Amino acid sequence: MTFSDLGLSPKVLSAVTDAGYTQPTPIQAGAIPHALLGKDILGIAQTGTGKTASFVLPMLTRLEKGRARARMPRTLILEPTRELAAQVEENFIRYGKNHKLNIALLIGGVSFDEQDKKLERGADVLIATPGRLLDHRERGKLLLNGVEILVIDEADRMLDMGFIPDIERICEMIPFTRQTLFFSATMPPEITKLTEKFLHAPVRVEVSKAASTATSIIQRLVKSGSKPWDKRETLRNLMKAEDAELKNAIIFCNRKVEVSELFRSLLKYDFDAGALHGDMDQRARMQMLANFRDGKLRYLVASDVAARGLDIPDVSHVFNYDVPIHAEDYVHRIGRTGRAGRSGKSFTIATKSDTKYIDAIERLIGNKIEWHDGDLSTVVASEGEDEAPRRGRGAPRRAGRKDDDRKEKGERKPRERHAKPSEAAPPEAAHDEQPVAAEATVADIGERRARKEAIRSENTERKADRNEQRTPERGDSRPQRDSNRPARHRQEDNDATVGFGDDMPAFMRIVAKV
């Protein structure tokens, strides 16, 4: 079976050939001929199975007849995350290089203007996340009654994310005569109901999980103390131990705060790391992902935004800095490595409180995961030791480490309540840097502010010169404000010393106590 047997147009075939593909994957072979005939498709397939091309290629062929009218897109593809949407756009660009198609990407976090212009011009292909799509429609800039082909991708994930009502609304805006291509990795009851409602006599194409993935990934559990610095140390040791074999790695954390904390910590230890989570501004998200794909970054610290769907080929290692709370997430995360028959390694850092989640994972995958270097019964209790490198600058360290721990707990709490998660001061601020006095001096506060700003801009553009990050008071770090941030987070902007800096009047100190 080759691509030329599937009935695709010459223009599409030549782009596929140029991309270096000759053999369709099972989902492509199963779905493309039916999709070309205009049939509805129910595709049950995981990512990494060639699912995207299975709808992009037939759509391109079918779009060769006809032209788009202003504000009336001819096709619509719904994706759960912005990155996935952008990835689908790339596929249309790659395989549509012999076509003159207008492609519009409607995702949140970026300005409306450009998106509006593309809609105005008439889009052949509209790729969107649900929120931004509905937003455009409510503004009257978008008519969906010209849509001939609707694609709903990653439906089960849309369900997890609470998008199903939005999806139903959107489906109801599109004429009955459309063709619907529907993809989901799993078929929970809610999704089955959705397909019964919105698909007409679909052809079901099911691709079993690539059995090879499970076997080609070496999985290990790694014991660790439960304090953040224990876990960071465990991770660093692991990264160093794997260095020779490690080409690149994704490091998953359960929370966005942890992503940014770990990211900053790794930078301090000179690891070549980037970060990816949903509270970062869109430009930074795209940049980090692109740099990681291009090999400019070796490590990507990420939330589960990166766990599914994203096409990041050739990841040699996956580290779970946290044990995922939901067992399925484990499968998705480690599925980022060992793709396309290659081998991969995954290490999951586990603490005493993680045992029940590990049990759930082992039940799901039907296997015990081996311990890397002894199980949790051998963990030595932590004394709160953090072995981070010191900086020469500033006051000498305070005597007791344990003292500092107490300080970290006691002092960070009140400010943490206001802090936007991704920008909260890292624990290291109290730990392996300047000790923070109960009443911070103006200079301390000014420096902490500068640091925060450096971290902010670090999230947006990673500077080549690390020293700039280390001495942010020199200047050029500018705060990157995200105007899209929900109002409840904005309070943090009034926190501490923003707007006063080093010149903050003394009476403000009480407010800014850190």
Next chain:
DNA sequence: AAAAAAG
């Protein structure tokens, strides 16, 4: 115990 997605 989370993340994601509109502003």
